[in-house]
Amino acid sequence: MKIVVLKFGGTSVGSIDRIKKAASIIARFTKKKYKVIVVSSAMSGVTNDLVRKSNQISNNFNESEYDVLVSTGEQISCALISGRLNHIGLKSRSWLGWQVPIITTGNHKTSRITNIFRYKIIKYLKDGGIPVITGFQGINSNDRITTLERGGSDSSAIMLAKFFNAEKCIIFTDVEGVYTTDPNIFKKAKKIDKISYEEMLEMASLGAKVMQPASIQDARLNRINIDVKSAFKDKPGTLITRKKNISNRIITGVTFTKNDSKISLLGVVDKPGVAASIFEPLSHNSINVDMVVQNISADGKKTDLTFTIKSDDIKKTEKLLRNNKNIKFKDILITKNVSKISIIGVGMITTPGVTYRMFKALSQKKINIQVISTSEIKISVLIKKAYLKKAVAALHKEFKLEK
Numbered sequence: 001m002k003i004v005v006l007k008f009g010g011t012s013v014g015s016i017d018r019i020k021k022a023a024s025i026i027a028r029f030t031k032k033k034y035k036v037i038v039v040s041s042a043m044s045g046v047t048n049d050l051v052r053k054s055n056q057i058s059n060n061f062n063e064s065e066y067d068v069l070v071s072t073g074e075q076i077s078c079a080l081i082s083g084r085l086n087h088i089g090l091k092s093r094s095w096l097g098w099q100v101p102i103i104t105t106g107n108h109k110t111s112r113i114t115n116i117f118r119y120k121i122i123k124y125l126k127d128g129g130i131p132v133i134t135g136f137q138g139i140n141s142n143d144r145i146t147t148l149e150r151g152g153s154d155s156s157a158i159m160l161a162k163f164f165n166a167e168k169c170i171i172f173t174d175v176e177g178v179y180t181t182d183p184n185i186f187k188k189a190k191k192i193d194k195i196s197y198e199e200m201l202e203m204a205s206l207g208a209k210v211m212q213p214a215s216i217q218d219a220r221l222n223r224i225n226i227d228v229k230s231a232f233k234d235k236p237g238t239l240i241t242r243k244k245n246i247s248n249r250i251i252t253g254v255t256f257t258k259n260d261s262k263i264s265l266l267g268v269v270d271k272p273g274v275a276a277s278i279f280e281p282l283s284h285n286s287i288n289v290d291m292v293v294q295n296i297s298a299d300g301k302k303t304d305l306t307f308t309i310k311s312d313d314i315k316k317t318e319k320l321l322r323n324n325k326n327i328k329f330k331d332i333l334i335t336k337n338v339s340k341i342s343i344i345g346v347g348m349i350t351t352p353g354v355t356y357r358m359f360k361a362l363s364q365k366k367i368n369i370q371v372i373s374t375s376e377i378k379i380s381v382l383i384k385k386a387y388l389k390k391a392v393a394a395l396h397k398e399f400k401l402e403k
């Protein structure tokens with residue numbers, strides 16, 4: 001059986017017209033002799049609205065009831081899709097997570113799919129039906145409805161592709177694919193034809209909000225090829241696949257953050273345990289620390305420590321640092337409006353000189369680099385936010401991403 005999983009995101013089922021369009025896309029695949037499994041998110045805005053309602057009822061809304069509530073958005077969209085498929089003469093029915101069943105483990109709100117029962121769906125496919133399955137939800141060992149993390153219908157699609165051994169998993173969304181950088185910031189951004197899981201994970205967690213990061217990890221572990229494409233235009237999208245399927249290319253994309261701040265602690269006593277004492281209260285207060293650098297202390301006594309956080313956390317962080325009795329420092333410097341800009345590419349593992357090219361391209365535009373951090377497939381620098389567009393353009397050009 002040639003199975004394809006087609007996943008529709010919130011905007012691609014965001015209105016009655018769009019649901020009709022989704023149904024015609026599904027119909028096209030059945031004509032290609034595919035057995036189609038459909039998985040859908042809620043119509044756009046619906047899940048947020050349900051979350052809002054739960055907050056209005058209680059600021060401590062019961063978590064298992066939260067899952068019952070917020071999973072209902074998918075019930076609506078799936079019934080409408082099936083109804084439309086019936087209308088155009090196709091055999092179809094909706095399936096809620098527990099009806100399949102899709103088994104999950106872990107806490108409410110952040111469950112993970114561990115198993116999907118196959119037989120009912122396989123039988124239905126063999127009988128010529130199109131199952132339309134609710135994304136984002138499952139059932140746990142206590143027979144309670146669960147939801148995955150927000151954006152989790154991507155994970156549902158990947159796991160359905162895994163358990164049904166699908167030939168393809170296609171994610172229909174409101175963009176044409178994954179871009180070399182954000183097209184809203186830089187007009188010359190180009191759609192990427194193929195990208196590795198590893199690069200996509202970096203891009204997703206650094207702000208290219210095309211797919212839920214956890215779902216890409218699931219795809220990577222299970223070697224599922226994902227096609228991301230537009231639900232509105234019939235154009236090739238981006239294939240997310242294994243590294244070895246990707247030809248020579250040094251850099252795949254440029255990503256950036258827009259809401260970071262930098263904190264420097266000057267004259268910190270340089271002795272074992274200091275860094276831990278600084279960061280412990282921050283971690284207890286869920287403050288996400290990103291880039292960290294510590295200077296080498298010239299005299300072995302005092303050093304400076306710099307790190308970045310989200311700008312929303314500035315006040316809280318400053319207070320925690322000033323009230324921390326376990327650390328001593330001379331001064332604290334806070335710089336708002338910085339951006340982390342990163343180049344990403346598996347090609348940099350084997351290509352020397354990438355770091356130098358990045359720094360040179362920025363220096364030619366007189367952009368000062370404040371902090372640097374690197375991983376195997378990523379180089380990030382911190383710059384003034386005002387230079388963001390200029391920096392993106394310079395790097396895009398240096399690594400020939402518009403070609």
Ligand code: ASP
Nearest residue numbers: 041047136150151152153
């Ligand atoms: N409807 C859910 C959400 O908004 C799941 C999803 O969109 O993937 O988070």
Ligand code: MG
Nearest residue numbers: 009010041151
């Ligand atoms: Mg989504």
